[in-house]
Amino acid sequence: MSQNDVLVRVQGVDKVFRRGSEDISVLRDLTLEVPSGQFLALMGPSGSGKSTLLNLIGGLDQPTHGTVTIAGENIASKSSQQLAAWRARHVGFVFQLYNLLPTLTAERNVELPLLLTSLSRAERQKHVEAALGVVGLKHRTRHYTRQLSGGEQQRVGIARAIVTDPTILLCDEPTGDLDRKAGDEILTLLRALNSQGKTIIMVTHDPHASHAAGRTIYLNKGQISDTMPE
Numbered sequence: 001m002s003q004n005d006v007l008v009r010v011q012g013v014d015k016v017f018r019r020g021s022e023d024i025s026v027l028r029d030l031t032l033e034v035p036s037g038q039f040l041a042l043m044g045p046s047g048s049g050k051s052t053l054l055n056l057i058g059g060l061d062q063p064t065h066g067t068v069t070i071a072g073e074n075i076a077s078k079s080s081q082q083l084a085a086w087r088a089r090h091v092g093f094v095f096q097l098y099n100l101l102p103t104l105t106a107e108r109n110v111e112l113p114l115l116l117t118s119l120s121r122a123e124r125q126k127h128v129e130a131a132l133g134v135v136g137l138k139h140r141t142r143h144y145t146r147q148l149s150g151g152e153q154q155r156v157g158i159a160r161a162i163v164t165d166p167t168i169l170l171c172d173e174p175t176g177d178l179d180r181k182a183g184d185e186i187l188t189l190l191r192a193l194n195s196q197g198k199t200i201i202m203v204t205h206d207p208h209a210s211h212a213a214g215r216t217i218y219l220n221k222g223q224i225s226d227t228m229p230e
Helices: 050-057 080-090 106-116 121-134 150-162 180-195
Strands: 006-019 022-035 039-043 065-070 091-095 168-172 199-203 215-220 223-225
Touching (some): 006 199, 022 199, 022 223, 039 050, 039 180, 050 065, 050 168, 050 199, 091 150, 106 121, 106 150, 150 180, 168 180, 180 199
Parallel strands (some): 039 215, 168 199
Antiparallel strands (some): 006 065, 215 223
8 A cells, every 4th residue: 555545554552541530541552544546444342442443533632642744734733723623625534423402404514614615605505416316315404303214314414424525424323223234225325425435433332333344443442453353
């Protein structure tokens, strides 16, 4: 793998949380490279550090030691304000519980990340319509959360994540709250986005979901393995 192919580079990362008088070590000297255009699944038992690693890659948290470099930028050295601006440009997040605002329609939920940009209302609307078209929900743009199924809500969540055309898509258990049929539809959508060149990192407990990815790695006790822990 050449230097130019690597989109995400995590080098020598430790993450320690302080809980009262105790230090909790979650990640230990972790190193990971993710090429541009890869669909990577992160698996491992609860408490293994999967979501912590995802948060570090997404700039929601910073490592105790080590570096996190995305597209050549060391985001571990950025201030909170710089990280917020960086996330708005480069990262789309998809959550297990959708995190939609129930008082907004599907299109207004999708529009939220664009409110941080300088786009006009008309330009934002074009982006929103395109994103909802990608996830197959153009016919549900004016519907509220309560009027959508779980699978449709997750599609809205994915539309919101891709509406800014982010550098990387980070998914935390995106099928964890769905039945198998709806979950498979979401995985098919993620595979389609990946086939169009989108880099995706997905945390999952479900081996079935991990099969949608092109590569699976396992976290155990804060360290990475390419094989399932014993």
